[in-house]
Amino acid sequence: MATTVEKIMASPVVTTTLDSTTGYVRELMERKHVSAIPIVALEDETINLLGIVTNRDLRGVKDESTDVEFIMSRRIKSVSKETTLREAARKMIESEMHHLVVIEKEKVVGIISSMDFVKAVADGMI
Structure with a gap:
């Protein structure tokens, strides 16, 4: 049986909202x-995924008071917990993205990065 995303994803996921500043997000990532960090909005008790901010997005930001809304990527790729690692890796390669958000029943339940794949290989999981 193929190993699934659920085995290597980070969960629970650290998220924040559109009104967060780049300084706050940078500090949150470090801590x-x-x-x-996925950017979410709460609407009618449903959490909607709006975008994602990566450490790469923050590299050129000089003004720490900038709202993440202006630097986040709205191009998000997602997978389910049952997605195989092979399928997830293929999706990362095809989309040229280093992170995939894991969604179950319209909720953000995890996130995987290219480094998670490297760790899985090093740990003999793949």
Whole structure:
């Protein structure tokens, strides 16, 4: 049986909202040791995924008071927990993205990065 995304995803996911500043997101990434943070909005008790901010997005930002809305990527790729690692890797390669958000029943339940794949290989999971 093929290994699934659920085995290597980071969960629970560190998220934030559109009104967060780049300074806050940078500090949150450092404190939580993550390289990407999904940006969400709560609407009628449903959490909607709006975008993602990565450490790469923050590199050129000089004004720490900039709202993440202006630097986040709205191009998001997602997978389910049952997606095989092979399928997820293929999706990352085809989309040229380093992070995939894991969605279950319209909720953000995890995130995987290209580094998670490297760790899985090093740990003998793949």
